[in-house]
Amino acid sequence: MAAAVPTVKIVAVGAALPSLRLTAADVTATWGAGPRRGTTAVCAPDEDVLTVSWHAAARALAAGGVEPTDVDGLWWGTSRPPFAEGPSLSMLAAALGLRDDIAGALNSGSTLAGIDALLSAWDAVAAGSSRVSLVVGADALRPGLGTAFEAWAGAGAAAFVLRAGDGPAALAHRATRGRPVLDRYRGDREPATRDLYDPRLFREEIFLPLVDGIAAALSDGVDTWSLPDPDGRLGAAAARRVGASSVASADAYAAAGDTGSAAPLLGAVGALAAPGVVAMVGYGGGRMSGVTIEVGAAVPGAADLARALAAGRPASYAEVLRARGELVPSGETVEMAVPPGSAAFVRGGLEMIGLLGARCIDCATISTPPSLHPACTGCGGAKLEEVALARTGTVHTFVVNHTMPAPFVAPLPLVVVDLDDGARIMLQGTSDDAATLAIDDRVELVLRRYTVERGVPVYGFKVQKAERSEEVERS
Amino acid sequence: MSWDRVAVVGAGLIKFGELFDQSYEQMAAGAFAAAMASVDKGFEPVQVEAAMVATQRGTLWGQEGIGGNTVPTALGIAGIPCTRIENACPSGSDAFRIGAMAVASGVHDVVLVIGVEKMRDKSTEEGLLARAASGHPVYTRGESAPVLFAPFATRHMHEFGTTREMLASVAVKNHHNGTLDPYAHFQSEVTVDQVLKAPPVCHPLHLLDCCPQTDGAAATLLVNAERAREFTDNPVYVAGFGVATDHPYLHEKTTFTGLPATVKAAARAYAMAGIGPADLDLAEVHDCFTITEILDIEDLGFCEKGKGGIVSIEGETSLTGRIPVNPSGGLLAKGHPIGASGVAQLTECWWQLRGEADGRQVAIRNGFALQHNVGGRGSGVSVVNILTTNAS
Numbered sequence: 026m027a028a029a030v031p032t033v034k035i036v037a038v039g040a041a042l043p044s045l046r047l048t049a050a051d052v053t054a055t056w057g058a059g060p061r062r063g064t065t066a067v068c069a070p071d072e073d074v075l076t077v078s079w080h081a082a083a084r085a086l087a088a089g090g091v092e093p094t095d096v097d098g099l100w101w102g103t104s105r106p107p108f109a110e111g112p113s114l115s116m117l118a119a120a121l122g123l124r125d126d127i128a129g130a131l132n133s134g135s136t137l138a139g140i141d142a143l144l145s146a147w148d149a150v151a152a153g154s155s156r157v158s159l160v161v162g163a164d165a166l167r168p169g170l171g172t173a174f175e176a177w178a179g180a181g182a183a184a185f186v187l188r189a190g191d192g193p194a195a196l197a198h199r200a201t202r203g204r205p206v207l208d209r210y211r212g213d214r215e216p217a218t219r220d221l222y223d224p225r226l227f228r229e230e231i232f233l234p235l236v237d238g239i240a241a242a243l244s245d246g247v248d249t250w251s252l253p254d255p256d257g258r259l260g261a262a263a264a265r266r267v268g269a270s271s272v273a274s275a276d277a278y279a280a281a282g283d284t285g286s287a288a289p290l291l292g293a294v295g296a297l298a299a300p301g302v303v304a305m306v307g308y309g310g311g312r313m314s315g316v317t318i319e320v321g322a323a324v325p326g327a328a329d330l331a332r333a334l335a336a337g338r339p340a341s342y343a344e345v346l347r348a349r350g351e352l353v354p355s356g357e358t359v360e361m362a363v364p365p366g367s368a369a370f371v372r373g374g375l376e377m378i379g380l381l382g383a384r385c386i387d388c389a390t391i392s393t394p395p396s397l398h399p400a401c402t403g404c405g406g407a408k409l410e411e412v413a414l415a416r417t418g419t420v421h422t423f424v425v426n427h428t429m430p431a432p433f434v435a436p437l438p439l440v441v442v443d444l445d446d447g448a449r450i451m452l453q454g455t456s457d458d459a460a461t462l463a464i465d466d467r468v469e470l471v472l473r474r475y476t477v478e479r480g481v482p483v484y485g486f487k488v489q490k491a492e493r494s495e496e497v498e499r500s
Numbered sequence: 501m502s503w504d505r506v507a508v509v510g511a512g513l514i515k516f517g518e519l520f521d522q523s524y525e526q527m528a529a530g531a532f533a534a535a536m537a538s539v540d541k542g543f544e545p546v547q548v549e550a551a552m553v554a555t556q557r558g559t560l561w562g563q564e565g566i567g568g569n570t571v572p573t574a575l576g577i578a579g580i581p582c583t584r585i586e587n588a589c590p591s592g593s594d595a596f597r598i599g600a601m602a603v604a605s606g607v608h609d610v611v612l613v614i615g616v617e618k619m620r621d622k623s624t625e626e627g628l629l630a631r632a633a634s635g636h637p638v639y640t641r642g643e644s645a646p647v648l649f650a651p652f653a654t655r656h657m658h659e660f661g662t663t664r665e666m667l668a669s670v671a672v673k674n675h676h677n678g679t680l681d682p683y684a685h686f687q688s689e690v691t692v693d694q695v696l697k698a699p700p701v702c703h704p705l706h707l708l709d710c711c712p713q714t715d716g717a718a719a720t721l722l723v724n725a726e727r728a729r730e731f732t733d734n735p736v737y738v739a740g741f742g743v744a745t746d747h748p749y750l751h752e753k754t755t756f757t758g759l760p761a762t763v764k765a766a767a768r769a770y771a772m773a774g775i776g777p778a779d780l781d782l783a784e785v786h787d788c789f790t791i792t793e794i795l796d797i798e799d800l801g802f803c804e805k806g807k808g809g810i811v812s813i814e815g816e817t818s819l820t821g822r823i824p825v826n827p828s829g830g831l832l833a834k835g836h837p838i839g840a841s842g843v844a845q846l847t848e849c850w851w852q853l854r855g856e857a858d859g860r861q862v863a864i865r866n867g868f869a870l871q872h873n874v875g876g877r878g879s880g881v882s883v884v885n886i887l888t889t890n891a892s
Contacts, residue, residue, distance in 0.1 A: 290710030361633045361641075370637070377638050393751065394639065402752050422658070422756045425703035426642060426651035429632060430625045436703075437642050441651055441751055451751035453642050464658045475641055 034192025035301050035318065037089025037182040038326040040216040040294045040333040041080035042066035043141065043165065043185055044378035044457065045348065049176035049282075056171045058163050065179035065282030066337060070434060071455075071473040073482065076108045076181070076401030079120045079165040079472040081182035081287075081333075088326030089186050091157065092452055093122040093423050096186075098155035101128035102142030102286045103163045106133055107482050116484060117161070120472050122413050123336045128155055135310025136164060136209075136255075139286035143185065143316060147196050150187050160306075167349065169217040174209075177257045178218075179282030181333070183290035202235045202410055203312035203318045203491070209255070210310075224256060232259055233266055235313040237453045240267040244313045248301035249273045252290030253308035255427040263306075273303065285309070292332070293318065296299035296457065298327035331490070332417040338457060342446035350477075354431040365481040372396045377485050380416070380470065382448050383409040417491065418444035420466040425459045432476065438462055440488040442470075454488045467491040503772050505604040505892055507728035507735040510539035513718035516685045516835040518620045522715070525574035526554075528616045531717035531840070532575045535612070539721060540732035548721075549608040550581040554595035554615035554839035556588060556875075571614065581608075589603045589875020590743075590813035591615065592842025593883035596720060596740045600885075603722050607664060610727075614719040615844070617837035624713065634863025639749065640877075646702035646710055646789060648878025649751065653704050653791035655756035659806065664704060666809030667790040668695035673818055674787060678833025680860035683844070685714045687836030695790075709790040714835025718844035724753070725891070738851050739775070739868065739888040748880035750834050757806070761882035762799035762874055769884040770801075775868055777801035780886075782852050782862045784845035785868040787830040793817075796872060797825060822856065824862040827852060838875075842883065845871045849887045864889070 035338070045068065049061035068077070078101065099118050102280060106113040114131040118124075128149070132141040139162020146158040161183035169176040187196070208227055211218045222231075232255075244267055252267070254260025264272045274292025277284070284291055289307035297301045297320055306315040337413040346352035363369045375381065376394040383395035390403025395411050423440040426433075438454030440462065452470070454462060470486040512534025514527055522530070536543040553571045564710055568582035583593040592615035599613040618690035635643070656662045672692055695772050698707035700770070722733075728735035744764030747753060754760070770776055777800060783802065787793035793807035802823050803811040811817060817825035828834050828848035831841060849869035851857045867889040874882040 123513060181865070361637055361639050363635075373636075374629050394636075397636075397749075402747050420649040421721075422655040424654060425700075426644060426647055427643060427700045428628065428646075429642060432628055433629075433632060434641055439642055439647050439651075441753075449751050449753075451639065451749070464654065475638055478637075483637055483799075485641075 028179070031145050032189050033186050033187055033196045034190065034215065035194040035196065035297065035324055036188050036192040037085045037091060038294050038297055038324050038329065039081045039085030039088055040048065040182070040221070040330040041077050042333045042337060043072040043077050044337050045069050045103045045345060046295045046337045047340055047342060047345045051284050052176040058308050061176050063279050063282065064262040065177065066181055066280065066284070067345050068180050068348055069301045072474065073474050074103050074105045074163050074165045075117055075482070075484065076472045076474055077115055077162045077165065077180060077182040078103070078191065080186040081163065082121055082159055082161050084329055085159070085184035085186050087327050088329060091186055094124055095308070096123050096157050096159045096399070097128060097129050098146060098158035099123060100132065100146040100158060100160045101163070101239055102132040102138030102140070102161070104133060104136050104138055104286050106131055106292060109217050110323060111152040114159065115475055116378055120484065121373055122379060123302060123352050128351040128480045129158070135312070136285040136288070137307050137309035139288070139290050140307035140314045140316065143290065144314065145201060146187050147275040150189050155392050156188060156312055158187045159283070160187060162287045162290040164287050166283065167217050167218065170351065172220055174218070174220045174256070175281045180291060181281045181284035181287045181291050182292050185290060193324045194318050194320040197317040197319045198243055199313040199316045200239050201236035201312060204231060204235065206231055206311045208311060228259060228262060230388065231311070232308070233262060235335065236263045236266045239315040243304050243317050244268065246302050247317060249303050251289050251296065251303065251305035251308055253313070254278050277330065294327055295326065295330040297324035299323065360480050361476065365483055377395045381411050381416045382414045384412045385409055389447070391446065393448060393450055411449040412448065413447050415444040415446035416470045418468055420462065420464050420468055421449065422464060423462055425462070440494050442468055442488055452486055452488050458490050462490070503848060504737045505725050505781045506600045506738040507724050507725045508720055508738065508850055508887065509735055511719070511722050511850040512538045512723035512836035513683055513844045513847050514716060515683050516716035516837060519621065519715035523530040524616055524618050525570065526877065527715065527717035528571050528574045528614060531614055531616070531719040532660055534610065535721050540734060541730065543721065543731065545575060545577050547579055547610050548580055549610045550602060551612040551614060552595040553582060553584045553631045554591040554843060555584060555617055556586055556838035557619070559805035564872055566815045569685045571746050573615070587883070588881055589788070589838055590599045590842055590873035590881055591839045592718070593871060593873040593885055594743065596843060596846055597743065597883060600738045604723055609724040611722045612716065613717060613722060613843060615840035615842060616717040617839040618715055619713040619837055620715050644702065645877035647706050648785045649789045649792050650702045651707045651750060652756050652795060656791060656794065658703065659757055660809065662794065662809035664696055665692060666795065666813045667709055668692045669788065669813040670790040670793045671695045671832055674832040675811070677819065677827050677860055678829025680822045680831045681834060681875070684829040684833050685712055686829070690875055693876045697845040705789055705791065711788045711831040711836040714837045716835060716837030716844065717849050718840045720843055720850070730831050734854055735889045736887050736889055737891060739886040740769045740772030741774065741883070741885045742766060743881065743883050744768065745881050746879055748877040750878065758796055758799050759879040759882060760873055761879055762796060762872065764884040765884045770884050773868070773886040775886070779866045780868050780870050781864045781866055782824045782827055782849070783872065784828060784848050785825055786871045787826055787832050788836055789845050790832070792874070793825065794831065796874070798884055800870065800872060806884070819860055819862055827857060827862055842871065842873045846885060846887065850866070853889045854885060
């Protein structure tokens with residue numbers, strides 16, 4: 026058994042899924058395969074692993090009442106970072122409003138990355154090099170077309186806020202077992218994940234022996250398990266092997282499919298609502314890791330999982346293929362006037378992804394974005410300070426654009442919002458709100474991928490009708 | 501007493517439409533010829549001392565190289581001073597204002613103001629995409645021209661109870677006027693029902709709430725007022741003008757029920773002309789969308805704020821109404837070749853004041869006509885020009 030490090034606590038959690046739900050039966054019917062049960066959560070065209078990671082992390086911080094500037098470590102685990110090499114971690118940090126001296130790392134390379142990130146953060150907090158660490162396990166898996174894996178591959182994110190000292194739940198034990206075998210993998214420049222083995226070979230020779238090793242190390246006193254289920258059947262086999270009476274991760278798998286690096290954390294979020302011992306186990310890249318959590322009291326945000334699982338809207342397989350970029354309209358798309366490599370992005374990148382405004386020292390008017398406003402739009406004054414804009418507000422007016430050719434999607438709302446800090450902003454809305462949007466609606470700003478420009482994702486905020494649960498919390 | 505240093509002695513345009521068979525240069529030559537032919541006592545190209553060219557679309561529309569130097573060659577008067585004026589949708593109005601100032605300054609006695617615009621050499625889809633991806637990568641992404649005015653319709657409806665039927669009445673009126681204007685792009689009537697049931701373009705605006713994409717050119721000839729009688733016994737004078745700006749981006753607007761730039765530009769023009777809105781016999785205003793005309797007639801002082809929809813549906817802006825608005829058919833029916841639009845509106849005012857507007861002629865009582873454009877991310881700049889037959 027590994028040494029216990031009981032001083033690191035989980036003080037808040039958050040969960041998020043992307044907005045589309047695809048039924049497994051729709052996928053299998055398309056390929057003439059036998060029917061399968063369940064749904065998977067998949068990304069809309071303006072969502073990806075970064076936007077769903079932002080959503081889970083923002084919810085965890087809000088649930089725990091943690092100020093973004095109090096976080097000093099960001100540990101992000103995903104097999105699908107938006108850039109194979111690039112500013113993935115710094116973009117997530119900026120979107121969350123974290124400090125620019127934030128420590129941490131992006132863990133990647135397999136779907137064990139979420140647990141890897143948690144272990145890294147745990148070590149950093151235990152060692153005292155981080156006071157408050159934010160852990161995000163997230164993925165948006167991209168299966169090969171027509172593979173058995175496709176009907177089960179999902180997307181989602183879970184976030185944990187860790188700190189030393191007091192907290193409702195403690196990280197207790199950990200264990201890792203590994204074998205140097207190749208199972209699911211993706212080569213350089215390959216878009217889709219390959220699934221190598223005969224399912225029985227994988228189960229008998231690789232997966233279950235690893236489960237046995239983890240169970241031997243961790244299973245004492247565990248009340249509830251979050252277990253890996255990479256194909257929709259292995260989860261049940263693992264549950265039998267560890268002797269689990271309760272498998273907390275089953276609901277998340279049924280609603281979202283395999284969420285890769287998010288899966289072990291996402292499967293455990295709901296179980297953190299009640300006292301007991303929770304074990305979460307992840308698998309990927311020939312390695313399996315487990316962590317036990319001793320829950321003393323409900324962790325803020327634990328109820329968030331049920332909200333995330335219940336949200337979303339059904340989408341056809343064709344819509345999902347289009348969102349994944351595999352069903353592409355013929356003809357040329359137009360490039361933006363401002364390419365992501367230009368000076369405009371260096372000047373304006375942070376204010377866009379960090380949602381900044383320029384507040385007038387004299388009259389308090391907030392002008393956005395700061396780089397376009399050396400003078401106040403209210404009084405013309407030039408004494409301005411950069412501020413983070415409020416993320417909630419009220420619709421002042423709006424339109425719904427119906428005429429945009431691809432890559433734009435119709436109906437496309439564009440919404441003028443009076444934010445709760447007094448700033449006025451105009452941003453795209455989401456197609457899902459197009460039919461019901463109205464003046465005076467309460468809205469929130471959510472991170473979305475506006476476009477993929479010359480191969481580079483461009484992120485910014487969009488307007489979305491506020492979720493009912495938040496309205497209740499606010500009142 | 502009006503400002504009266506500059507006279508308009510000629511004006512003309514080519515028939516607006518999808519002019520696939522004409523180049524930018526050919527359109528310019530056509531408008532210039534029409535303006536010269538309208539001069540009562542004759543006009544020769546060599547009499548032009550300087551030209552102002554209004555063309556708005558630039559790098560996205562294949563008109564990159566078209567500047568002040570292109571047009572004189574096309575008109576056979578290469579060598580004259582010529583400058584391109586770009587000031588968004590009011591480019592033509594502003595070129596006219598700047599041309600008038602050039603004459604009033606005494607630097608030139610005879611100035612050509614010509615507006616030319618090719619809107620249809622690019623496909624609609626290509627144009628939409630280019631527009632929607634221009635500007636700020638996030639704050640303006642997904643904008644098309646209707647996006648710039650539809651939020652005003654949404655809010656105007658919310659605050660004042662303006663209805664889609666009221667918006668439709670503007671389209672019905674302007675399309676009717678267009679049937680009487682041989683230069684109009686569209687020459688057929690539309691019904692309220694057709695407007696209401698047209699496909700949605702940008703909620704709450706539907707297809708017939710929107711002006712078309714139109715190619716066109718228009719020209720006016722401005723001269724020192726003291727020399728007007730050399731060209732005509734029936735001159736029209738520039739009585740006043742005003743320009744004003746507003747914050748360009750929609751999220752910077754302080755109101756979505758009016759266009760402050762128009763209010764300011766109109767106040768400046770009325771003061772210069774020494775008149776008020778009640779003195780006008782007609783107005784050619786910027787009706788790129790039905791809601792825009794409703795905002796315009798409120799902001800220009802033709803009715804109370806919030807009453808523009810009611811005034812329109814009750815016919816007060818028809819050819820025989822209290823204040824005829826857009827007798828030419830407006831941008832909705834005549835079309836909106838951007839740089840040419842303002843100059844064409846001024847041409848209509850010139851004809852109306854001279855009693856030459858045939859079947860769409862309105863009653864001229866006081867001898868004042870107002871012309872107005874607004875544009876620049878929708879409403880970042882507004883220009884008002886006032887013409888009169890009254891010499892002081």
